[in-house]
Amino acid sequence: DAGVIQSPRHEVTEMGQEVTLRCKPISGHNSLFWYRQTMMRGLELLIYFNNNVPIDDSGMPEDRFSAKMPNASFSTLKIQPSEPRDSAVYFCASRGTSGRGSGELFFGEGSRLTVL
Amino acid sequence: RKEVEQDPGPFNVPEGATVAFNCTYSNSASQSFFWYRQDCRKEPKLLMSVYSSGNEDGRFTAQLNRASQYISLLIRDSKLSDSATYLCVVTGQGGKLIFGQGTELSVKP
Numbered sequence: 001d002a003g004v005i006q007s008p009r010h011e012v013t014e015m016g017q018e019v020t021l022r023c024k025p026i027s028g029h030n031s032l033f034w035y036r037q038t039m040m041r042g043l044e045l046l047i048y049f050n051n052n053v054p055i056d057d058s059g060m061p062e063d064r065f066s067a068k069m070p071n072a073s074f075s076t077l078k079i080q081p082s083e084p085r086d087s088a089v090y091f092c093a094s095r096g097t098s099g100r101g102s103g104e105l106f107f108g109e110g111s112r113l114t115v116l
Numbered sequence: 117r118k119e120v121e122q123d124p125g126p127f128n129v130p131e132g133a134t135v136a137f138n139c140t141y142s143n144s145a146s147q148s149f150f151w152y153r154q155d156c157r158k159e160p161k162l163l164m165s166v167y168s169s170g171n172e173d174g175r176f177t178a179q180l181n182r183a184s185q186y187i188s189l190l191i192r193d194s195k196l197s198d199s200a201t202y203l204c205v206v207t208g209q210g211g212k213l214i215f216g217q218g219t220e221l222s223v224k225p
Contacts, residue, residue: 033213043160043203043215056210091159105152105205105213107159 002026006092006108014116018080021111024073025094033105034067034077035091043091049075082115089113117142118217120206125220133194137219139187139204149180150205151189154218160203163189194223 005024013019025032033048047057049069057067064083069075079086089110095103122139129135141149149166164171166178166187177190187204204216 031211035215042217045212045214048212050211056212104150104162105160107161109159 004092004094004106004108006090006111008111009109010112010114012114012116013082015083016081017115018078019082019086019113019115021077021090021092021113023075023077023092023108025075025092026096026106027073029094029096029106030072031095032069032075033093033095034075035093036088037091037110038088046077079113082113084115087114119143119208119214120204120216122204122216122219125201125218127219127221128224129194129221130224131194131196133223134190134192135194135221136191137189137202137204137221139189139206139216141185141187141204141206141214143206143208144182144185146185146206146208148207149178149187150213151176151178151187152203152205152215154201154203156200160215163202191221194221196223196225199223 007022031050034046035043037043046059047067052069067077089112091107091110093105093107095105120141151163152160153163154160164173164178166180170179175192179188199222201218201220203218205213208214
């Protein structure tokens with residue numbers, strides 16, 4: 001199994017540019033999560049999907065952020081326009097159904113975004 | 117108040133020491149609890165789930181106190197390879213997983 005695959009691994013862009021981060025969850029997993037990690041705020045949940053449907057987007061910072069999951073094998077997180085304070089590592093994670101409580105969350109290697 | 121709060125780090129301990137991390141959570145309806153480990157510049161990975169009766173995995177012991185809304189992780193006979201950030205994770209409303217800020221552990225020779 002290839003695990004959760006994220007791209008790009010690193011992106012450096014200028015303020016005002018559009019950024020699109022991509023994620024391929026583990027095949028068969030029905031939940032997908034987008035997290036953002038910074039030194040100051042730690043890991044913050046931005047949005048998560050169950051069966052491709054957004055369930056909770058209360059963590060999305062503002063309207064500049066949007067996420068989609070058009071099918072079970074692909075999701076995008078878009079920032080438009082980007083700002084320097086968006087610089088962070090963005091993690092995608094997926095989870096399958098579980099028998100006891102919530103199943104294990106598997107993370108991708110993250111996309112490190114730097115906005116100049 | 118944050119939904120999940122952890123001991124501030126970093127913890128600097130010698131090899132062989134026993135170290136304990138604590139975590140409190142605010143949502144009394146939370147059902148599932150975990151400890152994740154994150155190495156520097158890597159993604160978080162599951163260390164162990166935390167069960168109501170407490171559970172042990174080798175040198176690692178996790179405890180849950182629902183009445184006090186408190187979780188702990190004990191590491192015995194710490195190794196250099198245990199150096200990492202340990203993240204307390206709690207399920208929130210709708211099953212989402214909420215991470216604590218993390219506690220950094222540094223094990224020295």
